[in-house]
Amino acid sequence: xxxxxxxxxxxxxxxxxxxxxxxxxxxxxxxxxxxxxxxxxxxxxxxxxxxxxxxxxxxxxxxxxxxxxxxxxxxxxxxxxxxxxxxxxxxxxxxxxxxxxxxxxxxxxxxxxxxxxxxxxxxxxxxxxxxxxxxxxxxxxxxxxxxxxxxxxxxxxxxxxxxxxxxxxxxxxxxxxxxxxxxxxxxxxxxxxxxxxxxxxxxxxxxxxxxxxxxxxxxxxxxxxxxxxxxxxxxxxxxxxxxxxxxxxxxxxxxxxxxxxxxxxxxxxxxxxxxxxxxxxxxxxxxxxxxxxxxxxxxxxxxxxxxxxxxxxxxxxxxxxxxxxxxxxxxxxxxxxxxxxxxxxxxxxxxxxxxxxxxxxxxxxxxxxxxxxxxxxxxxxxxxxxxxxxxxxxxxxxxxxxxxxxxxxxxxxxxxxxxxxxxxxxxxxxxxxxxxxxxxxxxxxxxxxxxxxxxxxxxxxxxxxxxxxxxxxxxxxxxxxxxxxxxxxxxxxxxxxxxxxxxxxxxxxxxxxxxxxxxxxxxxxxxxxxxxxxxxxxxxxxxxxxxxxxxxxxxxxxxxxxxxxxxxxxxxxxxxxxxxxxxxxxxxxxx
Amino acid sequence: xxxxxxxxxxxxxxxxxxxxxxxxxxxxxxxxxxxxxxxxxxxxxxxxxxxxxxxxxxxxxxxxxxxxxxxxxxxxxxxxxxxxxxxxxxxxxxxxxxxxxxxxxxxxxxxxxxxxxxxxxxxxxxxxxxxxxxxxxxxxxxxxxxxxxxxxxxxxxxxxxxxxxxxxxxxxxxxxxxxx
Ligand SMILES: Cc1ncc(C[n+]2csc(CCOP(=O)(O)OP(=O)(O)O)c2C)c(N)n1
Ligand SMILES: [Mg+2]
Numbered sequence: 079x080x081x082x083x084x085x086x087x088x089x090x091x092x093x094x095x096x097x098x099x100x101x102x103x104x105x106x107x108x109x110x111x112x113x114x115x116x117x118x119x120x121x122x123x124x125x126x127x128x129x130x131x132x133x134x135x136x137x138x139x140x141x142x143x144x145x146x147x148x149x150x151x152x153x154x155x156x157x158x159x160x161x162x163x164x165x166x167x168x169x170x171x172x173x174x175x176x177x178x179x180x181x182x183x184x185x186x187x188x189x190x191x192x193x194x195x196x197x198x199x200x201x202x203x204x205x206x207x208x209x210x211x212x213x214x215x216x217x218x219x220x221x222x223x224x225x226x227x228x229x230x231x232x233x234x235x236x237x238x239x240x241x242x243x244x245x246x247x248x249x250x251x252x253x254x255x256x257x258x259x260x261x262x263x264x265x266x267x268x269x270x271x272x273x274x275x276x277x278x279x280x281x282x283x284x285x286x287x288x289x290x291x292x293x294x295x296x297x298x299x300x301x302x303x304x305x306x307x308x309x310x311x312x313x314x315x316x317x318x319x320x321x322x323x324x325x326x327x328x329x330x331x332x333x334x335x336x337x338x339x340x341x342x343x344x345x346x347x348x349x350x351x352x353x354x355x356x357x358x359x360x361x362x363x364x365x366x367x368x369x370x371x372x373x374x375x376x377x378x379x380x381x382x383x384x385x386x387x388x389x390x391x392x393x394x395x396x397x398x399x400x401x402x403x404x405x406x407x408x409x410x411x412x413x414x415x416x417x418x419x420x421x422x423x424x425x426x427x428x429x430x431x432x433x434x435x436x437x438x439x440x441x442x443x444x445x446x447x448x449x450x451x452x453x454x455x456x457x458x459x460x461x462x463x464x465x466x467x468x469x470x471x472x473x474x475x476x477x478x479x480x481x482x483x484x485x486x487x488x489x490x491x492x493x494x495x496x497x498x499x500x501x502x503x504x505x506x507x508x509x510x511x512x513x514x515x516x517x518x519x520x521x522x523x524x525x526x527x528x529x530x531x532x533x534x535x536x537x538x539x540x541x542x543x544x545x546x547x548x549x550x551x552x553x554x555x556x557x558x559x560x561x562x563x564x565x566x567x568x569x570x571x572x573x574x575x576x577x578x579x580x581x582x583x584x585x586x587x588x589x590x591x592x593x594x595x596x597x598x599x600x601x602x603x604x605x606x607x608x609x610x611x612x613x614x615x616x617x618x619x620x621x622x623x624x625x626x627x628x629x630x631x632x633x634x635x636x637x638x639x640x641x642x643x644x645x646x647x648x649x650x651x652x653x654x655x656x657x658x659x660x661x662x663x664x665x666x667x668x669x
Numbered sequence: 670x671x672x673x674x675x676x677x678x679x680x681x682x683x684x685x686x687x688x689x690x691x692x693x694x695x696x697x698x699x700x701x702x703x704x705x706x707x708x709x710x711x712x713x714x715x716x717x718x719x720x721x722x723x724x725x726x727x728x729x730x731x732x733x734x735x736x737x738x739x740x741x742x743x744x745x746x747x748x749x750x751x752x753x754x755x756x757x758x759x760x761x762x763x764x765x766x767x768x769x770x771x772x773x774x775x776x777x778x779x780x781x782x783x784x785x786x787x788x789x790x791x792x793x794x795x796x797x798x799x800x801x802x803x804x805x806x807x808x809x810x811x812x813x814x815x816x817x818x819x820x821x822x823x824x825x826x827x828x829x830x831x832x833x834x835x836x837x838x839x840x841x842x843x844x845x846x847x848x849x
Contacts, residue, residue, distance in 0.1 A: 208704060209711050213755040216699070233755060268696055268758040394749035397742060 087258060091220040092117035092251040095184060098227035099128050101259055104155050106131060106146065106519050108139035112159025113199060114186025117251035131519055131548060134540035136163050138512035140170020141538065144179045145513030146520045148499045149474055151305060153180040153234050154516065160186045161199030164245075165206065169506060172210040174241035176503025177328060178303055180234040181241035183211075189249040190218055203245045212240030218247065220255035228264040237271025238392040239303055271391060275406040275413035282404045283363070283387045284417055288425035290361035292433045293321045296344065296373075299328030299502070300366020300390060300410050302495040308411030309495050312365065313337075315418055320427050322437055324352035326367050327487055328502045335491030341437070342446075345373040346638050347484040350445035350647055351437055353636075356381050357644035358436070364388045366410040369399040370503070371640070379643035389413050445636045446488055447650050455605050457482060457557045457628040461489040461529065464555060467612045472524045474517045476500065476510040478534030481563035481634045486529040508537030511554060515541050518550040525553070525616060532558040532582050542595040545621040553615050555624045556588060559632065567633045571662050592623035601625040684740035688717065689764040690771060690841050691748065692849060696756035697723050697731040704754055705733055714739060714747050718773075718816070720838035730758070736816075736839050761849050763841040771841045775819045780807045781830035789829045796822045807832070 089097065095118050099107065108131045111119045122130050133139040136158045143154025158167050164185045174181040188197040204216045213233050215226045226244055234242045287293065295316065301308045309332050316323050316339050323333050324341040333340055342349035344356055356362065362384045367373070369388075374380045377399060386402040388395070389410055396405040406413050448458045461482075475490060476499040477483040483500055492498050499517060501509035510528040518526040528535075535556055545552050565580040589599030598618050602611045608626070615622050635650040639662050695701050702721055709716050718736040723729075737747060744762070751760045763769035777798070779789050786808075793800070793810050796818065802809035812822055816839060823834055843849065 204700060205703070208700065209707055238753075266696060266755050269755045392753060394746060394753055396749070398746055401742070 085256075087256050088254060089257055090117065090252060090254050091223050091246060092121045094220070094223050094255070094257045095227065095246070095251070096121045096125060096128060097257055098224060099155065102231045103152070104128060107155040107157055108133055108142040108146070108516065109157030110136050110139055110159065110163060112163050112186065114160035114188060114248050115157060115163075115251075117248065118157065118184070118186070130157070131515070131544065133512065133515070134543050135538065136166035137169050137508065138515070138538055138541040138544065140167050140181070140183070141173070141506075141509050141512035142516030142519070142541070143181050144170060144174050144509070145476060145499050145516030147179050147181060149496050149517040150520045151496060153182050153231060156181065156183045158183065158185050159199065160188055160203065161201050164201060164203040167243075168206060168210055171207055171241045171243065173501055173504040173506045173509065175210050175212065177501065178239050178299060179241065180239035182230050182234050183241065183243040185243060185245050186251070187216065187245045187247040190247045191249070193247065203243070207243050210241070211243050214243040214245065216245045217250055220250050220253040223250065223255065224257045225264045228260040229266065231260070232265050233269065272407050273409045273412055275389070275408035275416055277416070279404055279406045280413065280416045280420060283406060284420045284425060286361050286385050286387060286404065287319060287363065287417075287421065288428060290321070290428050291430060292358060292360040293319070293363070293428070293430065294341075294355045294359040295321050295323040295363045295365065296325070296356065296367055297323060297329045297332050297365045298326040298367025301329055301332040304366065304409055304411040306495070308366075308414060311411060311414035311418060315414055315421075318418065318421060318427070320430065321363075322355055322434070324348070324355065326370070326373055326502070327500060329367060330487060330498045331492035331495040334493040336493060343487050346375070346640065347488065347634055347636065349488075350443050350636055350649060351440035353638065353644040353647055354440045355437060359384045362386045364402070365414065366390065368395045371399070374399060375638045376641055376643045381644070443649060445647070445649050448632075450605075451629070452605060455602065455608055455626060455628045457485050457559065457632055458489050459605065460557055460608060460626050460628055461485050463608050464527070464529070464612055465490045467609065467616060468525060468527070473497065474499065474521060474524055474526045476513040476517060476526070476528045478510040478528070478530045479505045479507045479564075480531040480534055481559070481567065481632075482529055482531045482557040484634045485557070490529070507531075507534035511535060511538045511552070512541045514552040514554070515544055515550055518545070518552050519548070527553040527555050530554050530556045531563065532556055532560060532585055533562045536586075539591070542592070542597055542621060542623070546596045551619050551621055553622045553624060555615070556626055557628050558585070558588070558625050559628050559630045560585060561630060563632075564634070566631075570633070571639070588623045588625035595621075597621040597623060599623050599625070601627065603627045684742065686738045686740060687744060688736065688738045689744050689762055690769065690839060691735045691737065691751070692761045692763055692841055693733040693735065693751055694758040694849065695731050695733060696758070697729040698756055701731065701756050702733070704756070705735075705751065708750055708754070709737075712750065714743065718838040720840050734839055734841050759849060763843070766843060768844045769841050770844060771815050771839050772813055773816055773819055773837055773839050774811065774813045775823070775834055775836040776801070777810045777812060777823060777826055777834050778807060778832040779810070779826050779830050780832045782806055785829050789826065792822070792825050792829075798822060
């Protein structure tokens, strides 16, 4: 037998975990210690290649890792202990699954001989997280650990990205075994996501695009996930075809908001022109989006006259909600490249002047109109001011969930991908602040702003402490309407204005709260003071809680009442009581 | 503001349901069955029958046969959702191929005396059910066939003293020389 004591690949499970992180290029992880991960923390202590950011709640670690991932295109990594540490990860894992964010979570587990005994801080972590991960593993043998960790990174980042979890019992962390660097055979042979699109389908798609009279491109988060090449090709396709383009919430930034073909976001709170173009188009090209119910509205009235092309890497996205005519399965970037090549060789720019004229008429409705005031800050105005003040700066925006999130999507113009981090699929209040922590860790010199709501921000406020500890100068820009505004809006529109439990009673004094954390607190009430305060926020090189007091009862429009079609939008100028009642009559929406 | 009218709006779909038998080849590893079943419960799909066993021990392959019902769109979703699970190698819609044989095995316990016993045996013979246990007042029959045949046999046994049934669920395989 050979002497294994000098074999550098012989190491403990805990050491393998740190080694695998290094081998996968991980430089920062977010975590929280506990009994079942102490061996891993001991290894972390004794090295300096991987920086560990200590959060204040495991949910914060998960969202921080998501923010890190979305702003870099690299996987985010979280480390949590067994039992409550793992259960606190359920929300961010689900969030990452819904929004296709590559996340690798490593959780500690009780020693293998105690599994099933209701041991202290035991829970069935792989059972609990099975439906909220792309895949998960319980590692019972230290000699399987390297393979599983490498596979975990591959699964998280390839195909449709998503969260994975590796559960490692404490005895496996202590045990010694053989490590190996990543290799191809680490991956299940059954897992082979398709990258290249079918050539015949691509030809069909090009034929449809070339013959379109009223085309629209509808792009989504998949384009951003696919990487910089996909964004470049999408922009080129818009240029070459001259087609109008809209995007989902998740896809903002793939096409620049200042681009001349930009229609604005589509969907429930999308622009009139985007939704009308979707409804009336004759050819729809959906790239990396999934016909979510917030996008389609009423499905049987969704874009009734169009031929639909759908590019998606996940075959289960095809025909899930909407029947499409030309599905193309594969990577967006790859397929956009092929489409462009065929289009440029065989087709010419379709003549769609009439269509653009029609769109101009819809644009003229000015669906994002709101009435400014000299006495009170309108939330839309606050976002516009923030946008103006940060224009041209190296800025990343995260959000919480609610009206402020939709106003941010409507009024903040994104020019580049990876600059916009928001919880789209799951709609997780409390996402934005820890996500900002993660973004700032990845981009220490950039301006990172969480556009927040007064209710959401209290869900993960404790991460201000993390920001202060690591000197992360995140800016928490709270549109404080003293309501769960989005809930109040639905109650007003759909439940007879019975504002059941949607008032933010007993709000903390955010300025004092900031100071208590050792951060900076700012507050504004008057529109005249807003720009100055925003400048102050930007120039402070410390974390800031910005309490922006805004009009309490402002509603977010335009809006497609759920269960209605795209052409049944409610526009702001029509949103008087009578029209609102009519738009929502015939029944309240279920979702 | 006016009160919104009536109940919440519910969209109904009226596509007819179909029954399909799916053969799913998976890596035989801990939790794989839980993943497949969790998919069905989590997404609200039906399971009419489920059979699972390791079929190739060296390669750690198991075969899961699932009989499910749904609209054509839902059936397509089920197949795609199964196919994208990491340990799933292949999903074959045995119903769509129209070239598959389906069998189920049932053990059926019947209790009775006198005329009933004779009638029971006569019917069992007609269905090619074998007696695998007998006492002076009972039989256990083993019967294989497609689901309809077994249902029919069980219905016939009911008035004759049916006590208990144990069924394996459906196993399916394609006709001809080709493998899956
Ligand atoms: C964790 C979680 N709980 C509940 C909800 C439901 N919800 C959606 S928006 C919202 C209100 C958000 O209020 P606030 O953060 O003040 O934002 P605003 O709408 O006022 O801008 C609630 C409760 C949610 N999205 N997430
Ligand atoms: Mg609010």
